Amino acid sequence: MYKKGIKVVLFSVFFTIITVLAGCEPLLVLDPKGPQAERQASDILLSIGIMSLIVIAVFSMLVYMLVKYRASKQRPDYEPPHIEGNLWVEVIMVGIPVLIVAFLSYISVQSNYIVEAKPKGYEDTKPLVVYASSSNWKWHFSYPEEGIETVNYLYIPTDRALEFKLYSHGPITSFWIPQLGGQKYAMADMVTTLHLAADVPGEFMGRNANFSGKGFAENTFNVTAMSQDEFDDWVKEVKETAKPITEKKFEELLEPGHLGQQTYTGTHLEFSPPPTGHNHSEESTETPETESHTDSHDGHESAGH
C-alpha cells in the first residue's frame, strides 16, 4: 500500500508539473483513457521521479565541486593531492545505481507482462478482435466477427477488451493510439497482437508512428470509443447501408495514396488473408479463450524456425 501511496503522490506531482509546462493541456501519453496507457503513464511518471533524484544528486555535486574547488578561491601555492580511489566510495557509486536499476527492472518486467496480456479489469470480457492492416498510406480495419471493414477510422466499444491483429501490405508501420496504449509494429510477413481497452467514451488520435515514405505524416486515423449498445447500433447500421468490399475494390484501395474515411460490409480477410509466415502467431478468432495465456510467448519464442 505504501508503495502505491508514493506512486500516487509522484504521479500527481509530475502530472501537475508537466501539464503546467505544456500550457494546461494534458499531454496525450499522460492523459490515459485505458488500463494499458494508464500503466505506461504511471511507469513513465515513476521513472521521471526516480530519475529526477539522480539528476538532482549529480547537479548538486557538480555545483558543490565547482564552487568549492575553483582555483580563484584557493591559495596560489595549493597543490591538489594525488588520490587513486577508495573502495567504499566505489562500492556506493556502483551499489546505489545497481539498486535503482534493479528496482526499475522489476517494475519494467512486470509491466511487460501486463501490456502484453489482456488489459487489467477486462479479463472476463470477450475481446473485440480487429485486424488493423496498413497500406501506403492508409489503415484498413477489419472486424471479422461483425463482418464489416472501415478505412482510416475505428469505432470501438468501451469497457471491453480490444485485441488488435496488426500487419502491413507494404513497409513496416506502427499502430499507435497514445491515449489507449503504446504502439506495436505492423509488418508484411507476420501478425502482431496488441491488447488495448478504453475506459471512457471519446475521440482519440491514432496514427502510424513508423516512417513509411512520402505520405507518412498524414498516415493517421480517428478512434471513437462508445458504449457497447451504440457500437452494436453502428454495426447494424453499417450492415444495412454500406457496400460490400470486393477483391477488385480492395486492390484499388491498396494503391498508394490518401483516402478519406470509408466503410464496407464484409472484410478483405476472406479473399486476402493475413500473412502466415514464419513468425505468425495463432489465429485468435478460433481460440479466443487460450489466446490471453499464450500472448506473452508470441513471436520469436514460439516460432519454429
Next chain:
Amino acid sequence: MDFFNRFAVPHPSIAIYASMAAIGLTLIAVIAGLTYFKKWGYLWREWLTTVDHKRIGIMYLLSALLMLFRGGVDAIMMRAQLAVPENTLLDAQHYNEIFTTHGIVMILFMAMPFIMFFMNFVVPLQIGARDVAFPRLNALSFWLFFMGAMLFNISFVVGGSPDAGWTSYFPLAGNEFSESVGTNYYMIAIQIAGIGTLMTGINFITTILKMRAPGMTLMKMPMFTWSALIANVIIVFAFPVLAVLLAMGTLDRQFGTNFFTMDNGGMDMLWANIFWVWGHPEVYILILPAFGIYSEIISTFARRNLYGYTSMVGSMVIISLLSFLVWAHHFFTMGQGALTNSIFSITTMAIAVPTGVKIFNWLLTLRKGKIVFTTPMLYSMLFIPLFTLGGVTGVMLAMSAADYQYHNTMFLVAHFHNVIIPGVVYAMLAGLHYYWPKMFGFMLNERIGKWTAWLMSIGFILAFMPMYISGLDGQARRMYTYSESAGFGPMNMVSFVGAAIMAISFVLIVYNIYYSTRYESRDISNDPWDARTLEWSTHTPVPEYNFAILPDVRSNEALWDAKKNGHVLFKGEYEKIHMPNNSGIPFIMSCIFFVWGFSFIFSLWIPVVVTTLGIFGCMALRSFEQDHGRYISVKEIEETETNLRGA
C-alpha cells in the same frame, strides 16, 4: 534518353540547383586557386600522399568540420520546416531526404572522422610512438572514408538522395518503395567508408598494443588511449556486421535477392536486427573516445590525477561488452513478446551503472582540485549536467512497456540528441580547443570560445527539451508537417529558435578560427595548458618523428611525473630514426574506389569491372613493391631539435 534520366535528380528544387551551382563554383575556385598559387605539387607531396598520422588526423578534422556544416544545414532546414504547422517550405520528399542524410552525415561522416582525428593525432603522441603500426594503411583508411563521404554527398545533385531514414528499414528501402538510386548511394558510400573504418580499427589496436613507449604497461596508458583501444575493439567486432548488412541490402536492390523482401521468404525485420547489432555498438564507438577526451581535460584543469583510474577502465570494458547485448531495445515494439523485451530492457538499463561510475569519477576528480575554467573545461563542465539528462531519459526509454509510448516519437529524438550532442559533439569541440595549439602552434581565443560554449548550451536546451514534451504529446518523428489542431506548434517553434541559436554558435567557431589565426600569439610553449600526458612533451609544431628519443614512462601521467617528481622522460642519445615513405597509392586507389562506387550505384557494369581490376591492380602493385622506408640521420635530428628549441 533513359540512360541520362537516371542521373537526373528525380525531385529537383531550388535548394538542390543552388547546391549544384555551389559545388561547381567551389570546385572551380579550388582548382583555380591551386593553379594560381602553384600549390599542386605542395598539395600532392605534403598532403595527398602523406602517411604521417598527424597530417592524416588534420585531414580527418577538416572533413569532420565540413560535414558538421553540411549536416547542420540539414538540421536547420528541418527545424524551419517544422517551426509552424502546415509549413510548405519543404515537401515530403525533400524532408525525407534531408532527415535521412542528416542522420548519416552526422553519425558516419561527422562524428566518426572527428574521433578518427583524435585517435590519429593524439594516440601515437600519447603512447610515445613515432607513428601508427601501419602508416600506409592509415592513409588508405582516411582516403576510403573521404571518398565514401564525397560519394554520399553528390547524391543530392546526381540521381537522388536516400530517403528511407538513416536506419533504412526494408521493405521501405527496397526497390518497390524506393525506386531512385538514393538507397544505392546509401549502401555503397557507407560500405566504402566502413571498410576504411574497419582498417583503422585494426591499425590502432595494433598500434596501441605493440608500440607503447618503454615502461608504459596497459594500466599506465592515459585514459584517452584506453578509450581509443576499446572503441577500436568494438569497431573490429561491429563493422564487419555492417559490411555484410550493406552487401545483403545491395544484393536485394541490385541483384534481385530476397533477404529483406516482403515475399519469397524475405524477412523485413532481419534488416532491423542486423542494422542495430552494428548500430548500437556504433554509439559506443563514438561516446567512449569522447569520454576519454573528457577524462584528459577534466584531470588537466582540475590539476589533479583522474579519480578511480581502474574503475574508469573497468567501466569502459563493461560498456563495450554490454553494447553488443542491447540491440533489440531499438524495436521493443516489434512484437517479440514480454520475455525478450524484459531481457533487453534489463541489459539496457545495466549500461547506466558503468556510465554512472564514470560521471561520479569525474565529479570526484574535481574534488580537492584547483579548477581552472578554460574553454575545453567549460565544455566538459556543461557536458556533465546535460549528458546526465540524456542518460536518465535513456533509462526511461529502456523500460520497454513505457517505450511502447516513446518509440518513434520526438521523445526519442530528444534523447539521442541529448546524449550525442553533449556527449560526443561537446567532447569534440572541447578536444578541438584543447589540441589546437599542439596542431597549429597558437591558441584559439578563449573569450570567443566561452561565448560559443554558453550560446551552444542555451541553444541546445531550447532546441531539444521541447521535444521531450511534444513526444509525450504524440508527435511522431520524421513527420514533415502536422496540423494546427495537433498542438505541436509552440514547442516546435521553440525548437527552431534553439536550433538557430546553435547555428550561430557553430558560425562563431569558424569566426574564432579566423580571428585566432590572425590575431593570437604564436609565442606559446610546448605545454600551454600545463597538462599531464606525453603528447604535451613534444615540440610544437610536432616534428615528423614525434619524439627524438623515445620517452621512458612510469605512470599514466608521464609528463606530470617529469614536471613534479623530477622523472627524466628522455634518456639517452639520438639515434637514426626509421620512417615510412610517402605514397600516392592510397589516394589513387581510393579515387578508383570512388569511380567503382559511382558505377556500382548506377549499375554501370563495364566501369565496375574495369575499376575492380584497377583496385586489385593497386593491391598487386603494393605487394611487389620494394619500399623499406627511409632513415632520418642523427645530424638531421639534431638540426631539427635545435631549431625547434630556438623557436
